[in-house]
Amino acid sequence: MSIVVKPLDADKRGTCPAEFSFGATFSDHMFSQDYEKGKGWFNAEVSPYHALTLDPSAAVLHYSQEIFEGLKAYRNQQGNINLFRPFENFKRFNRSAKRMVMPEVDEQFHLQALKALIELDHAWVPTQQGSSLYIRPTMIATSAKLGLGASANYTHYIIVGPAGAYFQGGFNPISVYIADKYRRAVAGGVGEAKTGGNYAASLYASEEVAQLGYSQVLWLDAVEGRFIEEVGAMNICFVYDNKRIVTPSLSGSILPGITRDSILKLAPTLGYEVSEERLDVNQIVADIASGKITECFGCGTAAVISPVGKLCLTGKDYIINNNQSGAVSKHLYDVLTGIQYGTVADPFGWIEEIVVK
Numbered sequence: 001m002s003i004v005v006k007p008l009d010a011d012k013r014g015t016c017p018a019e020f021s022f023g024a025t026f027s028d029h030m031f032s033q034d035y036e037k038g039k040g041w042f043n044a045e046v047s048p049y050h051a052l053t054l055d056p057s058a059a060v061l062h063y064s065q066e067i068f069e070g071l072k073a074y075r076n077q078q079g080n081i082n083l084f085r086p087f088e089n090f091k092r093f094n095r096s097a098k099r100m101v102m103p104e105v106d107e108q109f110h111l112q113a114l115k116a117l118i119e120l121d122h123a124w125v126p127t128q129q130g131s132s133l134y135i136r137p138t139m140i141a142t143s144a145k146l147g148l149g150a151s152a153n154y155t156h157y158i159i160v161g162p163a164g165a166y167f168q169g170g171f172n173p174i175s176v177y178i179a180d181k182y183r184r185a186v187a188g189g190v191g192e193a194k195t196g197g198n199y200a201a202s203l204y205a206s207e208e209v210a211q212l213g214y215s216q217v218l219w220l221d222a223v224e225g226r227f228i229e230e231v232g233a234m235n236i237c238f239v240y241d242n243k244r245i246v247t248p249s250l251s252g253s254i255l256p257g258i259t260r261d262s263i264l265k266l267a268p269t270l271g272y273e274v275s276e277e278r279l280d281v282n283q284i285v286a287d288i289a290s291g292k293i294t295e296c297f298g299c300g301t302a303a304v305i306s307p308v309g310k311l312c313l314t315g316k317d318y319i320i321n322n323n324q325s326g327a328v329s330k331h332l333y334d335v336l337t338g339i340q341y342g343t344v345a346d347p348f349g350w351i352e353e354i355v356v357k
């Protein structure tokens with residue numbers, strides 16, 4: 001299927017502003033296409049960024065039949081643009097689509113659509129150190145009907161906007177509160193899918209822990225409230241004795257992060273051991289108290305690696321590495337971001353380069 005490009009006139013186009021706030025500034029154009037049951041995908045186009053028109057009864061607004069992705073494009077030293085493992089995002093998009101009974105998007109075509117958008121809006125990929133272009137592929141159910149059931153119509157779109165360096169005030173640790181009352185997801189549910197409802201359901205707990213002075217919620221499994229799953233919208237890793245990196249095994253309710261997967265593949269090549277295990281929260285806090293756990297960090301596309309300095313379990317704070325960021329976290333952060341920006345060799349073939357014309 002071909003993509004129709006309807007660019008703004010050159011004199012109406014913007015460039016990346018010097019100041020922007022994450023997720024609130026978007027580029028000049030967007031990609032979109034529509035789907036109808038029996039007909040498939042049609043209307044693929046890159047057109048000026050615009051508001052959507054939805055019937056008030058549109059399925060997405062009532063029953064949250066919706067999925068999204070999050071990835072980034074990085075300006076490399078040649079002035080071209082690096083995408084990091086985009087096929088992993090497109091594959092996950094399709095897994096989320098399947099789970100939410102939505103149509104899949106051909107992964108090659110998804111990349112072609114993203115490239116067409118970024119080639120047109122390349123001036124929106126910021127050049128400041130540590131900045132990037134955040135990419136948000138989304139799919140929503142658009143059928144106008146309140147009857148509960150999978151929609152017959154969908155819109156898939158991609159919007160992009162500049163994202164500043166995540167660590168403005170340095171690579172500083174966050175404080176985390178282990179959720180005791182609330183659960184994020186249950187095995188058999190939709191925790192593995194990047195679907196809106198999971199995030200709406202997490203807001204109440206986030207607000208509560210913010211009032212207590214913590215910046216993120218750590219989620220436990222929903223069956224026993226005992227096994228560690230994720231931190232906020234990031235996966236979580238613990239470092240034992242400065243050399244062994246441990247992360248919860250994918251339980252069916254954990255979102256399988258691409259950053260998590262990249263760390264599991266990269267860390268052994270840097271001399272670390274890695275393992276995926278069921279992690280009992282009581283054992284984890286005991287290992288922090290005894291000093292066996294030397295670092296803890298969250299990982300995800302937004303921050304790449306976010307050190308955790310403090311974990312609170314039922315009112316008691318456990319301090320990790322003196323509430324400082326650690327050497328292992330920094331090492332992984334430097335190598336992973338180096339690969340993304342093209343300053344460190346990419347032995348894995350993770351980078352998909354877009355040449356700016």
Ligand SMILES: *Cc1c(COP(=O)(O)O)cnc(C)c1O
Nearest residue numbers: 233234235255257258259300301
């Ligand atoms: C997106 C997301 C992650 C991180 O995934 P990445 O692919 O590494 O960005 C982790 N947990 C949740 C709940 C997420 O939504």
